[in-house]
Amino acid sequence: MKFRNFKMIGYVVYGRGSFNQLDEIIAPHRTDGKPMIFLVDHFFTGKPLVERIPLRGNDKIIFADVTYEPKTTYVDSLAQQLKDEFGAVSGIIGIGGGSTMDLAKAVSLMMNNPGASADYQGWDLVKLPGVYKVGIPTLSGTGAEVSRTTVLTGPTKKLGMNSDFTPFDQIVLDPELTKDAPVNQRFYTGMDCYIHCIESLEGTYLNEFSKSYGEKALQLCRDVFVNTNEWTDECDDKLMMASYAGGMSIAYSQVGVAHAVSYGLSYLLGTKHGIGNCIVMNHLEEYYPEGVKEFKHMVEKNGIDIPAGICKGLSDEDFEKMINVSMGMKPLWENALGKDWEKIMTREKLRALYEKL
Numbered sequence: 001m002k003f004r005n006f007k008m009i010g011y012v013v014y015g016r017g018s019f020n021q022l023d024e025i026i027a028p029h030r031t032d033g034k035p036m037i038f039l040v041d042h043f044f045t046g047k048p049l050v051e052r053i054p055l056r057g058n059d060k061i062i063f064a065d066v067t068y069e070p071k072t073t074y075v076d077s078l079a080q081q082l083k084d085e086f087g088a089v090s091g092i093i094g095i096g097g098g099s100t101m102d103l104a105k106a107v108s109l110m111m112n113n114p115g116a117s118a119d120y121q122g123w124d125l126v127k128l129p130g131v132y133k134v135g136i137p138t139l140s141g142t143g144a145e146v147s148r149t150t151v152l153t154g155p156t157k158k159l160g161m162n163s164d165f166t167p168f169d170q171i172v173l174d175p176e177l178t179k180d181a182p183v184n185q186r187f188y189t190g191m192d193c194y195i196h197c198i199e200s201l202e203g204t205y206l207n208e209f210s211k212s213y214g215e216k217a218l219q220l221c222r223d224v225f226v227n228t229n230e231w232t233d234e235c236d237d238k239l240m241m242a243s244y245a246g247g248m249s250i251a252y253s254q255v256g257v258a259h260a261v262s263y264g265l266s267y268l269l270g271t272k273h274g275i276g277n278c279i280v281m282n283h284l285e286e287y288y289p290e291g292v293k294e295f296k297h298m299v300e301k302n303g304i305d306i307p308a309g310i311c312k313g314l315s316d317e318d319f320e321k322m323i324n325v326s327m328g329m330k331p332l333w334e335n336a337l338g339k340d341w342e343k344i345m346t347r348e349k350l351r352a353l354y355e356k357l
Protein backbone atom coordinates (compact mmCIF):
# COMPACT_ATOMS: atom_id res chain seq x y z
CA MET A 1 0.00 0.00 0.00
CA LYS A 2 1.28 3.45 -0.92
CA PHE A 3 0.68 6.21 1.65
CA ARG A 4 0.07 9.83 0.76
CA ASN A 5 2.97 12.11 1.58
CA PHE A 6 0.95 15.03 2.86
CA LYS A 7 2.16 18.64 2.37
CA MET A 8 1.21 20.92 5.25
CA ILE A 9 1.31 24.67 5.90
CA GLY A 10 4.78 26.19 6.30
CA TYR A 11 4.16 28.37 9.37
CA VAL A 12 1.20 29.06 11.67
CA VAL A 13 0.72 31.91 14.12
CA TYR A 14 -2.36 31.81 16.36
CA GLY A 15 -3.73 34.26 18.90
CA ARG A 16 -5.83 37.36 19.45
CA GLY A 17 -3.96 40.33 17.99
CA SER A 18 -1.52 38.16 16.01
CA PHE A 19 -2.49 40.12 12.87
CA ASN A 20 -0.34 42.94 14.33
CA GLN A 21 2.76 40.81 13.66
CA LEU A 22 2.09 40.60 9.92
CA ASP A 23 4.70 43.25 9.01
CA GLU A 24 7.39 41.40 10.93
CA ILE A 25 6.32 38.00 9.54
CA ILE A 26 6.43 38.96 5.87
CA ALA A 27 9.50 41.25 6.05
CA PRO A 28 12.06 38.45 5.30
CA HIS A 29 10.08 37.49 2.18
CA ARG A 30 10.26 40.90 0.51
CA THR A 31 12.64 40.70 -2.46
CA ASP A 32 14.34 43.38 -4.58
CA GLY A 33 11.68 46.05 -4.17
CA LYS A 34 8.96 43.75 -5.53
CA PRO A 35 5.62 44.51 -3.89
CA MET A 36 3.50 42.44 -1.55
CA ILE A 37 -0.04 42.22 -2.89
CA PHE A 38 -2.85 42.20 -0.33
CA LEU A 39 -5.99 40.57 -1.72
CA VAL A 40 -8.73 41.69 0.66
CA ASP A 41 -12.39 40.63 0.72
CA HIS A 42 -14.41 43.59 -0.59
CA PHE A 43 -16.52 43.34 2.61
CA PHE A 44 -13.69 45.32 4.29
CA THR A 45 -13.71 48.29 1.88
CA GLY A 46 -13.61 51.39 4.08
CA LYS A 47 -13.41 49.32 7.29
CA PRO A 48 -10.75 49.82 10.03
CA LEU A 49 -8.97 46.53 9.18
CA VAL A 50 -7.67 48.07 5.94
CA GLU A 51 -5.81 50.77 7.90
CA ARG A 52 -3.94 48.02 9.77
CA ILE A 53 -2.45 46.43 6.64
CA PRO A 54 1.35 46.98 6.75
CA LEU A 55 1.96 48.58 3.35
CA ARG A 56 5.59 49.24 2.36
CA GLY A 57 7.03 50.78 -0.80
CA ASN A 58 4.96 49.88 -3.84
CA ASP A 59 2.73 47.34 -2.05
CA LYS A 60 -0.83 47.21 -3.33
CA ILE A 61 -4.24 46.39 -1.87
CA ILE A 62 -6.72 44.78 -4.27
CA PHE A 63 -10.28 44.39 -3.04
CA ALA A 64 -11.38 40.97 -4.22
CA ASP A 65 -14.92 40.72 -5.53
CA VAL A 66 -16.16 37.51 -3.93
CA THR A 67 -19.86 38.10 -4.51
CA TYR A 68 -19.58 34.79 -6.35
CA GLU A 69 -17.03 32.09 -5.78
CA PRO A 70 -13.75 32.56 -7.68
CA LYS A 71 -13.80 31.92 -11.42
CA THR A 72 -10.73 30.84 -13.37
CA THR A 73 -11.17 33.92 -15.59
CA TYR A 74 -10.95 36.20 -12.53
CA VAL A 75 -7.78 34.45 -11.32
CA ASP A 76 -6.18 34.84 -14.75
CA SER A 77 -7.11 38.51 -15.06
CA LEU A 78 -5.70 39.32 -11.60
CA ALA A 79 -2.45 37.47 -12.30
CA GLN A 80 -2.12 39.23 -15.68
CA GLN A 81 -2.86 42.62 -14.10
CA LEU A 82 -0.02 42.09 -11.60
CA LYS A 83 2.39 40.90 -14.30
CA ASP A 84 1.56 43.93 -16.47
CA GLU A 85 1.92 46.37 -13.58
CA PHE A 86 4.91 44.96 -11.69
CA GLY A 87 6.44 42.14 -13.74
CA ALA A 88 6.91 40.11 -10.55
CA VAL A 89 5.77 40.34 -6.94
CA SER A 90 7.19 39.28 -3.56
CA GLY A 91 4.03 37.59 -2.41
CA ILE A 92 0.24 37.40 -2.25
CA ILE A 93 -1.58 37.82 1.05
CA GLY A 94 -5.24 36.76 1.13
CA ILE A 95 -7.37 38.38 3.85
CA GLY A 96 -10.99 37.22 3.98
CA GLY A 97 -13.17 34.12 3.87
CA GLY A 98 -12.58 30.91 1.95
CA SER A 99 -13.16 32.46 -1.48
CA THR A 100 -10.58 35.21 -0.88
CA MET A 101 -8.02 32.73 0.44
CA ASP A 102 -8.63 30.40 -2.52
CA LEU A 103 -8.18 33.37 -4.85
CA ALA A 104 -4.87 34.27 -3.18
CA LYS A 105 -3.58 30.70 -3.54
CA ALA A 106 -4.61 30.53 -7.19
CA VAL A 107 -3.13 33.93 -8.14
CA SER A 108 0.12 32.99 -6.39
CA LEU A 109 0.34 29.82 -8.51
CA MET A 110 -0.52 31.62 -11.74
CA MET A 111 2.26 34.16 -11.22
CA ASN A 112 4.75 31.33 -11.90
CA ASN A 113 2.89 28.72 -13.96
CA PRO A 114 2.22 29.17 -17.71
CA GLY A 115 -1.19 29.08 -19.41
CA ALA A 116 -4.58 29.52 -17.79
CA SER A 117 -5.75 28.44 -14.34
CA ALA A 118 -8.43 26.21 -15.92
CA ASP A 119 -5.52 24.07 -17.23
CA TYR A 120 -4.69 23.17 -13.63
CA GLN A 121 -8.15 22.20 -12.35
CA GLY A 122 -7.61 18.68 -11.07
CA TRP A 123 -5.13 16.69 -9.02
CA ASP A 124 -1.36 17.35 -9.14
CA LEU A 125 -1.34 19.27 -12.42
CA VAL A 126 0.56 22.30 -11.05
CA LYS A 127 4.27 21.90 -11.83
CA LEU A 128 5.92 25.01 -10.34
CA PRO A 129 5.71 26.64 -6.88
CA GLY A 130 3.79 29.91 -6.77
CA VAL A 131 5.09 33.11 -5.19
CA TYR A 132 5.14 33.39 -1.37
CA LYS A 133 1.56 33.28 -0.05
CA VAL A 134 -0.14 34.02 3.25
CA GLY A 135 -3.70 33.18 4.32
CA ILE A 136 -5.52 35.25 6.94
CA PRO A 137 -9.11 34.06 7.60
CA THR A 138 -11.74 36.58 8.67
CA LEU A 139 -14.44 33.88 8.73
CA SER A 140 -14.08 30.45 10.30
CA GLY A 141 -15.20 27.16 8.81
CA THR A 142 -14.02 26.57 5.27
CA GLY A 143 -10.63 25.13 6.18
CA ALA A 144 -9.24 26.93 3.10
CA GLU A 145 -6.39 28.16 5.29
CA VAL A 146 -4.98 24.61 5.52
CA SER A 147 -6.18 22.84 2.37
CA ARG A 148 -4.05 21.77 -0.60
CA THR A 149 -6.70 22.93 -3.04
CA THR A 150 -8.11 26.19 -4.32
CA VAL A 151 -11.69 25.69 -5.46
CA LEU A 152 -12.43 27.44 -8.77
CA THR A 153 -15.32 27.56 -11.20
CA GLY A 154 -13.95 27.05 -14.70
CA PRO A 155 -15.56 27.05 -18.14
CA THR A 156 -16.62 23.39 -17.87
CA LYS A 157 -16.34 22.40 -14.21
CA LYS A 158 -16.00 23.48 -10.61
CA LEU A 159 -12.81 21.89 -9.36
CA GLY A 160 -9.76 22.88 -7.37
CA MET A 161 -6.13 23.31 -8.32
CA ASN A 162 -5.27 20.45 -5.99
CA SER A 163 -1.51 20.16 -5.55
CA ASP A 164 1.44 20.16 -3.15
CA PHE A 165 2.23 23.70 -4.33
CA THR A 166 -1.19 25.04 -3.30
CA PRO A 167 -0.99 25.25 0.54
CA PHE A 168 -0.07 28.57 2.10
CA ASP A 169 3.50 29.23 3.24
CA GLN A 170 2.12 31.05 6.27
CA ILE A 171 -1.25 31.44 7.96
CA VAL A 172 -2.24 34.00 10.59
CA LEU A 173 -5.10 32.81 12.82
CA ASP A 174 -6.40 35.83 14.71
CA PRO A 175 -9.91 35.23 16.11
CA GLU A 176 -10.39 39.00 16.60
CA LEU A 177 -10.73 39.32 12.82
CA THR A 178 -13.94 37.23 12.81
CA LYS A 179 -15.71 39.32 15.45
CA ASP A 180 -17.92 41.40 13.12
CA ALA A 181 -18.92 38.62 10.71
CA PRO A 182 -22.64 38.75 9.78
CA VAL A 183 -24.59 36.20 11.86
CA ASN A 184 -25.99 34.20 8.92
CA GLN A 185 -22.64 34.13 7.13
CA ARG A 186 -20.88 33.00 10.28
CA PHE A 187 -23.38 30.15 10.66
CA TYR A 188 -23.19 28.97 7.03
CA THR A 189 -19.37 28.97 7.12
CA GLY A 190 -19.32 27.27 10.52
CA MET A 191 -21.62 24.59 9.11
CA ASP A 192 -19.15 24.03 6.28
CA CYS A 193 -16.76 22.89 9.02
CA TYR A 194 -19.43 20.80 10.79
CA ILE A 195 -20.33 19.08 7.49
CA HIS A 196 -16.60 18.46 6.75
CA CYS A 197 -16.44 16.58 10.05
CA ILE A 198 -19.57 14.48 9.50
CA GLU A 199 -18.47 13.54 5.96
CA SER A 200 -14.91 12.75 7.02
CA LEU A 201 -15.85 10.77 10.16
CA GLU A 202 -18.45 8.69 8.32
CA GLY A 203 -16.42 8.18 5.15
CA THR A 204 -14.72 5.04 3.83
CA TYR A 205 -11.35 6.88 3.71
CA LEU A 206 -11.35 7.40 7.48
CA ASN A 207 -8.09 6.80 9.36
CA GLU A 208 -6.77 7.77 12.79
CA PHE A 209 -5.09 10.92 11.45
CA SER A 210 -8.36 12.26 10.02
CA LYS A 211 -10.39 10.94 12.95
CA SER A 212 -8.27 12.74 15.56
CA TYR A 213 -8.72 16.13 13.89
CA GLY A 214 -12.33 15.48 12.87
CA GLU A 215 -13.49 14.51 16.35
CA LYS A 216 -11.90 17.61 17.90
CA ALA A 217 -13.39 19.91 15.24
CA LEU A 218 -16.81 18.33 15.72
CA GLN A 219 -16.61 18.83 19.48
CA LEU A 220 -15.72 22.52 19.00
CA CYS A 221 -18.61 23.00 16.53
CA ARG A 222 -21.00 21.50 19.08
CA ASP A 223 -19.61 23.74 21.82
CA VAL A 224 -20.33 26.77 19.67
CA PHE A 225 -23.60 25.93 17.93
CA VAL A 226 -25.30 23.50 20.35
CA ASN A 227 -24.03 24.21 23.88
CA THR A 228 -23.75 28.01 23.80
CA ASN A 229 -26.68 30.39 24.18
CA GLU A 230 -24.85 33.67 23.63
CA TRP A 231 -22.02 34.43 21.19
CA THR A 232 -18.76 35.31 22.98
CA ASP A 233 -15.10 35.85 22.10
CA GLU A 234 -14.51 32.24 23.16
CA CYS A 235 -16.92 31.12 20.40
CA ASP A 236 -14.76 32.92 17.83
CA ASP A 237 -11.63 31.28 19.29
CA LYS A 238 -13.18 27.81 19.20
CA LEU A 239 -14.65 28.14 15.71
CA MET A 240 -11.31 29.29 14.29
CA MET A 241 -9.64 26.16 15.69
CA ALA A 242 -12.56 24.00 14.50
CA SER A 243 -11.98 25.34 10.99
CA TYR A 244 -8.27 24.49 11.17
CA ALA A 245 -8.87 20.99 12.59
CA GLY A 246 -11.75 20.32 10.19
CA GLY A 247 -9.53 21.29 7.26
CA MET A 248 -6.81 18.96 8.54
CA SER A 249 -9.34 16.14 8.92
CA ILE A 250 -10.33 16.21 5.26
CA ALA A 251 -6.76 16.78 4.11
CA TYR A 252 -5.94 13.15 4.77
CA SER A 253 -9.39 11.78 3.91
CA GLN A 254 -12.17 13.48 1.90
CA VAL A 255 -15.55 15.15 2.11
CA GLY A 256 -18.72 13.45 0.85
CA VAL A 257 -22.27 13.74 -0.48
CA ALA A 258 -23.12 17.29 0.67
CA HIS A 259 -20.01 18.75 -0.94
CA ALA A 260 -20.33 16.70 -4.13
CA VAL A 261 -23.92 17.88 -4.64
CA SER A 262 -23.28 21.51 -3.65
CA TYR A 263 -20.52 21.81 -6.26
CA GLY A 264 -23.23 21.41 -8.91
CA LEU A 265 -25.36 24.16 -7.33
CA SER A 266 -22.39 26.47 -7.18
CA TYR A 267 -21.40 25.82 -10.79
CA LEU A 268 -24.87 26.43 -12.25
CA LEU A 269 -26.50 28.88 -9.84
CA GLY A 270 -23.49 30.58 -8.24
CA THR A 271 -24.64 29.38 -4.80
CA LYS A 272 -21.99 30.21 -2.19
CA HIS A 273 -20.20 27.18 -0.79
CA GLY A 274 -21.29 27.38 2.86
CA ILE A 275 -24.95 28.05 2.16
CA GLY A 276 -24.93 25.45 -0.64
CA ASN A 277 -23.72 22.78 1.77
CA CYS A 278 -26.48 23.74 4.22
CA ILE A 279 -29.17 23.55 1.50
CA VAL A 280 -28.00 20.04 0.55
CA MET A 281 -27.38 18.79 4.10
CA ASN A 282 -31.02 19.53 4.94
CA HIS A 283 -32.00 16.60 2.64
CA LEU A 284 -29.34 13.95 3.37
CA GLU A 285 -31.03 11.85 6.08
CA GLU A 286 -30.44 8.76 3.93
CA TYR A 287 -26.65 9.20 4.12
CA TYR A 288 -25.98 11.00 7.42
CA PRO A 289 -29.07 10.44 9.62
CA GLU A 290 -27.58 11.53 12.95
CA GLY A 291 -25.61 14.40 11.41
CA VAL A 292 -28.67 15.79 9.62
CA LYS A 293 -30.75 15.55 12.79
CA GLU A 294 -28.15 17.54 14.75
CA PHE A 295 -27.72 19.99 11.85
CA LYS A 296 -31.46 20.72 11.84
CA HIS A 297 -31.35 21.28 15.60
CA MET A 298 -28.51 23.80 15.17
CA VAL A 299 -30.41 25.61 12.40
CA GLU A 300 -33.45 25.94 14.65
CA LYS A 301 -31.51 26.85 17.80
CA ASN A 302 -29.58 29.61 16.01
CA GLY A 303 -32.66 30.99 14.23
CA ILE A 304 -31.23 30.54 10.72
CA ASP A 305 -33.24 30.28 7.50
CA ILE A 306 -32.04 27.69 4.98
CA PRO A 307 -33.24 28.63 1.46
CA ALA A 308 -35.59 26.14 -0.22
CA GLY A 309 -36.88 25.65 -3.76
CA ILE A 310 -33.72 26.95 -5.46
CA CYS A 311 -33.93 24.31 -8.23
CA LYS A 312 -37.56 25.04 -9.12
CA GLY A 313 -38.09 25.79 -12.79
CA LEU A 314 -34.69 24.53 -13.95
CA SER A 315 -34.54 22.93 -17.40
CA ASP A 316 -33.40 19.37 -18.16
CA GLU A 317 -30.22 20.89 -19.57
CA ASP A 318 -29.60 22.73 -16.27
CA PHE A 319 -30.04 19.55 -14.26
CA GLU A 320 -27.66 17.71 -16.61
CA LYS A 321 -24.99 20.37 -16.08
CA MET A 322 -25.26 20.08 -12.30
CA ILE A 323 -25.24 16.28 -12.43
CA ASN A 324 -22.14 16.29 -14.66
CA VAL A 325 -20.24 18.58 -12.28
CA SER A 326 -21.30 16.58 -9.23
CA MET A 327 -20.54 13.17 -10.77
CA GLY A 328 -17.07 14.47 -11.63
CA MET A 329 -16.20 14.59 -7.92
CA LYS A 330 -15.22 10.92 -7.85
CA PRO A 331 -13.06 10.87 -4.68
CA LEU A 332 -15.89 12.52 -2.73
CA TRP A 333 -18.45 9.92 -3.84
CA GLU A 334 -16.03 7.06 -3.21
CA ASN A 335 -15.34 8.34 0.31
CA ALA A 336 -19.07 8.61 1.00
CA LEU A 337 -20.40 5.46 -0.64
CA GLY A 338 -17.44 3.16 -1.34
CA LYS A 339 -15.83 1.83 -4.53
CA ASP A 340 -19.19 0.89 -6.07
CA TRP A 341 -20.63 4.38 -5.58
CA GLU A 342 -21.79 4.66 -9.22
CA LYS A 343 -24.21 1.78 -8.66
CA ILE A 344 -25.64 3.57 -5.60
CA MET A 345 -25.74 7.18 -6.78
CA THR A 346 -27.19 6.98 -10.28
CA ARG A 347 -27.89 10.03 -12.42
CA GLU A 348 -31.62 9.50 -11.81
CA LYS A 349 -31.16 9.42 -8.04
CA LEU A 350 -28.99 12.53 -8.11
CA ARG A 351 -31.56 14.34 -10.27
CA ALA A 352 -34.29 13.48 -7.73
CA LEU A 353 -32.10 14.90 -4.95
CA TYR A 354 -31.51 18.16 -6.86
CA GLU A 355 -35.25 18.48 -7.47
CA LYS A 356 -35.83 18.52 -3.69
CA LEU A 357 -33.47 21.43 -3.10
